[in-house]
Amino acid sequence: MPIVAWHGVRASQVSVARFREAAELGITVNYTRFSDTETACKALEYAGQAGVKLIVECDALYSDTRREAAVKKLMRYPALEAYFCKDEPLCSEFPTIARMMNAVQAVDPDHYCYANLFPGGPAEHLQALGVATYREYVQRYLNEVPAAFLSFDEYPLVTNPGSSVRLIKDTWYEDLEIVADEARKANKKFWAFALTCPHVVYPVPTLSDLRLQLYSDLAYGAQVLQYFTYWTPTVSGDWNYRMAPIAEDGARTATYDLVKTVTSEIQRLSGVFLGARVVSVRHTGTSVPKGTVRLTDLPEPVRRLETEGSGAVVSQLENQGYTFLVIVNRDPNTAMGLRFEAESRVRQVLKNGSIVPADDITEMTVDPGDAVIYMW
The missing domain is CATH 3.20.20.80 (Glycosidases)
Structure with missing residues (x-):
């Protein structure tokens, strides 16, 4: 990058x-x-x-x-x-x-x-x-x-x-x-x-x-x-x-x-972002930022995506034959609760670039401004 x-x-x-x-x-x-x-x-x-x-x-x-x-x-x-x-x-x-x-x-x-x-x-x-x-x-x-x-x-x-x-x-x-x-x-x-x-x-x-x-x-x-x-x-x-x-x-x-x-x-994480094509960018939260679009539909392998607090940026990218879902805590001050459920073929990309299986049901806390990345 x-x-x-x-x-x-x-x-x-x-x-x-x-x-x-x-x-x-x-x-x-x-x-x-x-x-x-x-x-x-x-x-x-x-x-x-x-x-x-x-x-x-x-x-x-x-x-x-x-x-x-x-x-x-x-x-x-x-x-x-x-x-x-x-x-x-x-x-x-x-x-x-x-x-x-x-x-x-x-x-x-x-x-x-x-x-x-x-x-x-x-x-x-x-x-x-x-x-x-x-x-x-x-x-x-x-x-x-x-x-x-x-x-x-x-x-x-x-x-x-x-x-x-x-x-x-x-x-x-x-x-x-x-x-x-x-x-x-x-x-x-x-x-x-x-x-x-x-x-x-x-x-x-x-x-x-x-x-x-x-x-x-x-x-x-x-x-x-x-x-x-x-x-x-x-x-x-x-x-x-x-x-x-x-x-x-x-x-x-x-x-x-x-x-x-x-x-x-x-x-x-450059393998996720460099050369990627943006499929969609949506937002969650009680209110969404001016000029943006609220997340209403989830991509096929994702069963549930729920956030607590101010909400998240949810971006779907395509890169080198893979689809990536990037979830960014939009709050710079407060951690965000995330509940994520998906099919077994969905994996998580960790911060060190390694790829691990994503649990069927995942509940986690996302630090202020931080991102969680899934792929399939």
Whole structure:
């Protein structure tokens, strides 16, 4: 499973050792902004020795007069993954992004261009984007920009001052529904995020926080996972960025080991998710998130699926001739009771990737944000 580090190894810190440190956490692709092409080339050389790919952003790529020469330099490096074009564009910026992507790929058609979309939000946010609905924003991007894939960021877990209780943004699952649907219709993969750097109202991540974001992304069919951020950004203002896996001074934080743990867990389950086709995504609970569909019908070998508490994401996937049922506890704060009954041919996929028989009747407690996976 590709894992992208946003604000990865800093340009001023690039070395083989630093990229190996990122790879140790589980990073496969590093995105960093470089001011000049020469530093980017040095980073590509070091990253290649560490087995890490780079999404490169540098000033020359934005220049009509310097872009071609920069691409010709960068494209020679085996560690090059992609060229960074834009983060969170307005609709009015789509033509500029399209021109840039076309110009880059006219020189180097073998490497894709990267852009990432805003999440949805209230009416004033959508108006600022230049659309009436979030679906319109996503559709316009796919229609107007020669995108190789569809990426969007949304950090769904927030807290109130003085409280550790996680609240879920009411747009998150609706946005996942829209992005997954539009990517499928456009025959493109979609990329999604987990927040690994707390700031403003976003809390220091726990294992449950990370699991909820990543397993929900995967349940909807995400094929690339991105971490915002790897290195703690240094910015002015009230953002209060802190406790990313790597601190501003380059030291590891407690978040490093936490993210390493969940990344390793995800990679052991890549046979479930990587290359999977989403058959359906449904939700259980007294109420279901805005824009989602309630689970009413169970797949044939499943006799009973009941959840307690806030409810679950229930995703049916197909991969390499097998069907997988992924059940994600949608509550970031509280464990969920699960009662599951199925035919004897149904098996359970454990967190270490091993496959064991599923009991005819299973009652279990699912930790906050965690997932249980069955297959047949």
